[in-house]
Amino acid sequence: MPELPEVEVTRRSVVKNITGARIESLRLGKPLRWPLGIDPLELAGQTVLGVRRRGKYLLVDLDDGLLLLHLGMSGSLAFWPTRTNPPPPPGPHDHFDLWTDRGLLRLHDPRRFGAAVWARHEQDPVAEKLLGHLGVEPLGPDFKPDAFHAGLKTRSAPIKQVLLAGELVVGVGNIYASETLFLAGIRPSTRAQKISRPRADRLFAAIIQVLNLAVEQGGSTLRNFSNAQGEAGHFQVHAHVYGRAGEPCRVCATPIRWLLQGQRSSYFCPKCQKP
DNA sequence: CTATGGACCTGAATGC
DNA sequence: TGCATTCAGGTCCATA
Incomplete structure (x- = not known):
């Protein structure tokens, strides 16, 4: 959760x-x-x-x-x-x-x-x-596009796994990794070091945007979540791609694809997201 | 050092 | 209905 x-x-x-x-x-x-x-x-x-x-x-x-x-x-x-x-x-x-x-x-x-x-x-x-090994806070002042792009340049692993590793930036879990990559138009399998500066900037912005929105909406990770008062999250953030394999992309209607990366499920739109 | 797979544990959903 | 299999939001650790 x-x-x-x-x-x-x-x-x-x-x-x-x-x-x-x-x-x-x-x-x-x-x-x-x-x-x-x-x-x-x-x-x-x-x-x-x-x-x-x-x-x-x-x-x-x-x-x-x-x-x-x-x-x-x-x-x-x-x-x-x-x-x-x-x-x-x-x-x-x-x-x-x-x-x-x-x-x-x-x-x-x-x-x-x-x-x-x-x-x-x-x-x-x-x-x-x-x-000790944790990366920067995505919603804090130290998360900056320059350093983010520079960090991506040092990693040869697929971007999805770089996000999940939390060594560059923390807090992006399996659901939001797929979602932010969709918003940035980047496939999960793309090698981090191959991501250009403009695309890194889009991803940077998507991470902040998605996480902020989810916090505002009360922790809406798409499933059962309730805060410490037992109040339910608002569930208003519906997934663009997560858990939607085979269903039509909400933007272009192309069927969403599923991919296994490091034992975790990834989802992406093959048309909206480029390698 | 990086990359990969396994481990931890329980419950819900799915399949036969 | 019953039972086996698969999958789930995380992340540390051993191994190659």
């Missing part, structure tokens, strides 16, 4: 509830992708200073250290203010329940590809391992 827009929407709905909250206890369910790295008892008494996002990671800043949360493929966060809306008991897929004096922050993740990891600082080796 979660690509950058969903994670950002989650962050926004969580941050206002939990900033300033005092941690009372932590209940863990089944193991997530990595061990937490701290005794849950040591978190009690700490205050949540804020929630930031880096790529698809959420960084929950505490008095002493931070929690790195990742939603993996199937994760979602929910917050229950204790008074107004008491939380149900944990279900079989609720693997991380952070109780605070303002309510419960719960990570629900059926597939358990997600993570909750504690790090002393952002420079802690544990955090560095997860965040």
Whole structure:
């Protein structure tokens, strides 16, 4: 479910509830992708200073250290203010329940590809391992067309896989990779280094446009997504190509094609998108 | 260093 | 209806 827009929407709905909250206890369910790295008892008494996002990671800043949360493929966060809306008991897929004096922050993740990891600082080796190699934030001030094009020039892999790798720019997942490449008129199989400056600029603009729109619309990754209040995304962004193999292109009516790249599905219009 | 495939895990959808 | 197979929004890691 979660690509950058969903994670950002989650962050926004969580941050206002939990900033300033005092941690009372932590209940863990089944193991997530990595061990937490701290005794849950040591978190009690700490205050949540804020929630930031880096790529698809959420960084929950505490008095002493931070929690790195990742939603993996199937994760979602929910917050229950204790008074107004008491939380149900944990279900079989609720693997991380952070109780605070303002309510419960719960990570629900059926597939358990997600993570909750504690790090002393952002420079802690544990955090560095997860965040250190990440590329620039596409919605931040450091995402610039010059550097983006220069980065593409250094990669011989297909552009779709360069986007997914997140080393040049973070946050573009499997759905939005296909969608941004459609808007830019570039086939997923095109080698990154072969993309001309004008086409790199189109892709650059498409990434910002698509991700921004999706954030504005409440994290509309085309399927079931709800924010931490349980409000559904708006689903107004309908896919141009993703998941539409065989169906007519919305622009030119040519059948959309499917392609497997690095074990992931890609979709493109053979007429609108050039090699 | 890059490129590739495998691994992690569960549930929903599809096919016989 | 039942059971097997396929696929799913991520990303780290071992291997070549």
